[in-house]
Amino acid sequence: MPATVPGLGGYQSRWRTPDHHALAETVATFFTREVMPREDEFAAQGHTDRALYHHAGALGLLGLSVPEDFGGGGGDFSHETVLFEQQTYAGDASLGLAVHSGIVTGYLTAYGTDEQKSAYLPGLCSGELVGAIAMTEPSGGSDLQSMRTWAKPDGDALLVNGAKTFITNGRLADLLLLAVKTDRDEGAAGISLLVCDLRDDPPGFRRGRTLHKIGLQANDTAELFFDDLRVPADAVLGGVPGQGFFQMMQQLPQERLVIAVGAVAAMERALALTTAYTKERHAFGKPLYAQQNTRFTLAECAALVRTGRTFLDDCVERHLAGDLDLPTAAMAKFHLTESQCTVIDRCLQLFGGYGYMTEYPIARMYADARAQKIYGGTNEIMKELLARAL
Secondary structure, three states: OOOOOOOOOOOOOOOOOHHHHHHHHHHHHHHHHHHHHHHHHHHHHOOOOOHHHHHHHHOOOOOOOOOHHHOOOOOOHHHHHHHHHHHHHHOOOOOOHHHHHHHHHHHHHHHOOHHHHHHHHHHHHHOOOOEEEEOOEOOEOOOHHHOOOEEEEEOOEEEEEEEEEEEEOOOOOOEEEEEEEOOOOOOHHHEEEEEEEOOOOOOOEEEEEEOOOOOOOOOOEEEEEEEEEEEEHHHEHHHOOOOHHHHHHHHHHHHHHHHHHHHHHHHHHHHHHHHHHHHHOEEOOEEHHHOHHHHHHHHHHHHHHHHHHHHHHHHHHHHHOOOOOHHHHHHHHHHHHHHHHHHHHHHHHHOHHHHHOOOOHHHHHHHHHHHHHOOOOOHHHHHHHHHHOO
């Protein structure tokens, strides 16, 4: 998959440099050679091979925006964007890099104490550690202030009780950013994030089911349970309790931008695959592409892809400048994931019956896309956030 958008006049994102193109080639090679040949294996077992995190780390593909002093690449979010794009172009949905590198390392870099950064960022960047973040609970997801998982003081430690669900990387995670109530009498001000070391599955922690989904079947998604899990008192991210809600609100624009990156890359891939298919597939004695309906459908998809890409690029540039606001990030998340589902649905229709067969990438893309409108805050919540700012 080329760095330019297929069929759209060689469009180039303004933020891309030769360094980004070189990175794209390395990432594409990694996924093509190391990951995609095992796609069916990962889908069958419901998770990837953790050794691939080591391979990615050895290639310098993890923690691209983490400072070099902590083992990272010393880049910025634009380098992470290239990673997520190329993963989508390759067709991989098994490695939870959007969470590992797009979210977990961002929280630690922004808010971690020097001790927390030194203890965990190098391992996340090398792939020795797999990172996850746990906010959603069985009783609800988008309403973070109503969470029930809590941590109570016990000497020089905290005892954690509760449950989380739909946790990406939950089965393989060694390091978990865990949202809890440290003061149950407070609302948002009572929420903290704990940095939990889950290596060797410590007492009081249990991984539940690896969850089976209609899409993203190779992606590790699990339930997590806490029954007096003992963590050090200094495991609070940043060292000060009650800052978790603020930290999440500050980081959610990047989380939603990560989702938007995947949405646009998926649209670009769907358009490229479908354009090629309709030019090769014949019906009634001529290529499908010769049918006016086919060309018009692809033209409509191309318009959504181009406008989606330019909007995304504007958001990336704003984020790099430090001024991507919450309403704009919410707009990007809901608008681009809605467009993703629309484009893929229209492209699947042009494949006819083959589009419904899972051996064709477009069918898997169709199933995978649906979750985009749910996680990271449902699209309905995103619209509410935007409406409040109008």
